[in-house]
Amino acid sequence: MITRRPLRSLTIALLASAALLGGCSSHPEDMALVRPVTPQAAWSAGNDSAAAWPSADWWQGFNAPELLALLAEARQANTDLARAALRLRQAQLREVQAGAALLPSLGASANVSRQQSGGWGDSTAASQGRTSTGLGLSASYELDFWGRNRAAATAAQVNTEISRLDQETVALTVTADVANTYFQVLALRDRARNAEENLALAQRVLAVVESRFRNGAATALDLAQQQASLVSQRAAIPSLRQQELDATLNLAVLLGRQPQDMAVATGGLGGLGLPSTGVGVPADLLERRPDLKGAALALVSAGADIVAARAALYPSANISLSGNLSGSGLDSLVNAPTAAANLGLSLAQSIFDGGSRRAAVQIAEAQKLQLIETYRANILTAFSDVETARGAARNAETQRKLQEESVRLAREVFRLAETRYREGQVDLLTLLDAQRSLLSAQDSLTQTRLAELQAAVALYRALGGGWGPASGGVVTQPAG
Known part of the structure; x- marks a missing residue:
């Protein structure tokens, strides 16, 4: 359970991020330019006071073992996640590279030379040779008086964390996409099954019309109308099956599978559960969503870039130390070498650069001010995402309940219309209208169930996913 605490303005959130994560010159005058974003004490959509954020096992609430297996597979094989992992690796290497500037650089050298007087191959006494050997060591270090190298190293360290958070954002997106696509496959199966069941009803009605036509109780027009209705319903099924295939292939891409290896075993949406969608305190969203945390860290990195840019205005100082041993041969290099050492300090300062620095x-x-506005926009978008997703979840639940009642009534209307038509009390058009209403109600119910499931996923994504172990198990409710 998340404990409520006083809500923070955007300014306080930015300053806290800088203080905790950087230590890199985040200037108050920059923060003063930010218009504060103060979230309300409760989400506007609904008045319930639930404060439970999604837990790590939130997905189990769908009661879909196949979905859990697909999510685990996506975490291992999804190409977007693989690319995100490689970007993180590059950031880690750049961090090592930037940190190296804080350390001295060391070098070593060795040389052997032979000086020959006279001709090569001349064995006379006039031919003389001299061998020279030498070993050298050198070290240099930039005195980081103005903090340029330290700032660059800090920026690289922060950028590594940003890459890790970007990886979390990609994982959250992939997880939601896999779930939504999986539910879409199941919904299309249900819609195709509904269409096939209604096709069977149409065939049954056609048999009744044909019998009445033979007995003179139905006209040729009645027979033609029902035949046309039957063909129309049969023609709709291949389109639904193709849509199911398309969704299945999209799922294969998300899982990194070959298309021919993709198959979904679950038959439809029936039996799926719906996880609890309680929502915590809005201010906690700043600490939950990886994209918001990454945007806050980008400000710390930008502050370090400012420090580095300002440090470039001042002279750079380098200290160097070198030493070498030399001799007329290997023996003299070991026993009686000639030694030399050099210590130097150099200063460099640009006198004129046309205002470039x-x-x-x-x-x-x-750039930092731009990132501040980007962060503010991201927060507003995040709050909007949660409001939209939660409102969609609540409305989808209401719509699903109403649609279930609509299907029940439409099924009863069709039963009565079919009975009355057999008895000659209503005409064929009344029966056809009843059948079309039943098919439409069933199809709408399936799409509403899909919308309810996808709204739950959207809310999970808007809240930034699940963290840590569940505090009290997963509360589920039927999805319809």
């Missing part, structure tokens, strides 16, 4: 500082500052 100051422009670089201003660019870095402008």
Whole structure:
């Protein structure tokens, strides 16, 4: 259970992020330019006070073992996740690269040379040779007085964490896409099955019409109308089957499978559960969604970039140390070498660059302000995502219950119409209208069930997914 706490403005959230994660010159004057975003104390959609965020085993609430297996497979084989992992690896290597600038660099050298007087191959006494050997060591270190290298290393470290959060965002997206596509496959199966069941009803009605036509109780027009209705219903089924195939192939792509290896075993939406969709305190969203955490860290990285750009305005200082041993041969190099050492300090300062470095500082500052506005926009979008998803979940539940009642009534109307038609009390058009209403109600119910399941997934995604062990098990309710 998440404990409620005072809501924070965007400004406080940004400053806290900078203080905790960077230590990199996040300037108050920049933060003062941010218009605060203060979330309401409760989500506007609904008045319930549930404060349960999705738990790590939230997906079990769908009562779909096949879905759990597909999600596990996607985490291992999805190509988007593989690319995200490689981007994280690159960020980690760049962090190592940036950190190396904080350490001294060491070098070593060795040489052997032979000086020959006279001709090569001349064995006379006038031919003389001299061998020279040498070993050298060197070290250099940049004195980071202005914090440029430290800022670059910090930015690289923060960017690694941003890449990790980006990986979490991709995982969240892939998980939601797999679930939504899986539910879509099952819904299309149900819709095709409904169409086939109604086709069987149409064939049964056609048999009644043909019998009445032979007995003179039905006209040729009645017979033609029912035959046309039968053909129309039969023609709709291949389209639904093709849509099911398309969705199945999309699922194969998400799982990294070959198309021919993809098959969904579950027959339809019947039997699926619906996880609890309680929502916590809105302010917690800033700490839950990986994209928001990444956007906050981007501000820390931008602050480090500003430090590095400002440091470039000042002189750079390097200290170097080198030493070498030399001799006339290997023996003299070991026993009686000639030693030399050199210690140096160098300073470098650009005198005129046409304002390039100051422009670089201003660019870095402008980029940070842009990121602040991006972060603010992301927060507003996140709140909107949750409101939209929660409202959709509540409305889909209401619509599903009403649609279930609609199907029950439509089925009763068709039963009565069929009985009355057999008795000659209603005409064929009344029966056809009843059948069309039943098919439409059944199809709408299936699509409403799909919308309810996908709304739950959308809410899970909007909240940033599940974290940690469940605090009290998964509460489920039937999906219809």
